[in-house]
Amino acid sequence: MSNGSFPPEPGRRGGTLAIVLAALIPACFAGWLLWSSVGGAKDDGAGGAGGAGGTGAPTTSSTSSPPPPSSGASGASGASATPSPSGEASGDVPGEGSGKTLKGKVVVIDPGHNPHNRDHPSQISRSVDIGTEEKECDTTGTATNSGYPEASFTLDVARRARTLLEARGATVRFTQDGDRPYGPCVDERAEIGNKAHADAVVSVHADGAAAGERGFHVILPKSVRGGGADTSAITVPSRHLGERLLDRFERATGSEPAQYIGDGSGLDVRGDLGGLNLSTVPKVFIECGNMRDSQDAAELTDAAWRGRAARGIAQGITDFLNE
Numbered sequence: 001m002s003n004g005s006f007p008p009e010p011g012r013r014g015g016t017l018a019i020v021l022a023a024l025i026p027a028c029f030a031g032w033l034l035w036s037s038v039g040g041a042k043d044d045g046a047g048g049a050g051g052a053g054g055t056g057a058p059t060t061s062s063t064s065s066p067p068p069p070s071s072g073a074s075g076a077s078g079a080s081a082t083p084s085p086s087g088e089a090s091g092d093v094p095g096e097g098s099g100k101t102l103k104g105k106v107v108v109i110d111p112g113h114n115p116h117n118r119d120h121p122s123q124i125s126r127s128v129d130i131g132t133e134e135k136e137c138d139t140t141g142t143a144t145n146s147g148y149p150e151a152s153f154t155l156d157v158a159r160r161a162r163t164l165l166e167a168r169g170a171t172v173r174f175t176q177d178g179d180r181p182y183g184p185c186v187d188e189r190a191e192i193g194n195k196a197h198a199d200a201v202v203s204v205h206a207d208g209a210a211a212g213e214r215g216f217h218v219i220l221p222k223s224v225r226g227g228g229a230d231t232s233a234i235t236v237p238s239r240h241l242g243e244r245l246l247d248r249f250e251r252a253t254g255s256e257p258a259q260y261i262g263d264g265s266g267l268d269v270r271g272d273l274g275g276l277n278l279s280t281v282p283k284v285f286i287e288c289g290n291m292r293d294s295q296d297a298a299e300l301t302d303a304a305w306r307g308r309a310a311r312g313i314a315q316g317i318t319d320f321l322n323e
Contacts, residue, residue, distance in 0.1 A: 130274030131229020142208030160310030252312030
C-alpha cells in the first residue's frame, strides 16, 4: 500500500501462483533424478568396498587405467622367483650360462700334489713308468715366498670347483682329498680318471717360475705313443677342454695368460707328464698362477680370488661338456 499502490486482484494472485508452481515442479523433479543417479552410485561403490548388500566389485571410470596384471611367477618386486640351478645366486659371471645341467656327467678333479708328500720323501721319489719314460712318483710342489704350499692351494680350489659342479648335477671324483698319506703317483692319477670313464679331467696346479713371471696357463697333452701311453684319441677333445678353461678362467679371475710360456697364448703342449700321457679320457692341467711372483702370490693366497678361480674352472668344464 505504500507508494499509493493498490493490492492485486484475487484472480491475478491465483494465476501467478499457478505459473510459479508449474515452473518449480519440473525443476524439483529433475533435481531429484540427478541426485538419485549420482548419490546412489556412490552408495553402491561404498557398499562394494565392504558395505552390507554390496556387489563386492569396485567401480572403474572409463578413463581410468586398467588394474595391473597379476604378478605371476615374477612376484611383486619383479625379481625372478626361480633360483639358479647352479645355486650361485650372485657368483657367476654374467652370460656364462652356468645353469646348464651336468646330470649324467662324470668329472675328475686332480688336486696337484698332496699336503703330506713332504713327510714321505722316499715314497714319492721312486720312479714310475709314464709310457715314454720314467719319472718320479710325485713331488711336494712349490710354495709362495711366505710359505703357502701349492698343495694347500690346489685342494682349496678343487673343493670349491667340486661344490659348483655338483650343484649343476655332475658326479665329481677326486684323485686325492688330503686323505692319503702321500700321492697318488702320477700314473695312478691318470688311472683314476680312466677307470671313472670321466667326461673331463682337470689337474689343478700353481707354477713355480721365476719372480717377475706372471699369469696362468693350461697344459694340453701332446700326441704321444709308446709303452702304455697313447694320447691319439684325446688330443683334440683335450684341446677343446683347455680352450674353454682358458677363456672362462681369464674372464672369472681377470688374470692374463702367461707370457713366459706357450708363446703367450696361455696354452702349452707337453709330452713329458704322466698324468696326461697315460690318460685315455680328455684331460688338461691348469697352472693358476706363479707362486714365486709376489703379485701372483697375493692373488693365490686370497680366498675370494680362489673362489673366482674355482668358478672359472667349473664354468670351463661346463662349457666343454655342453658342446
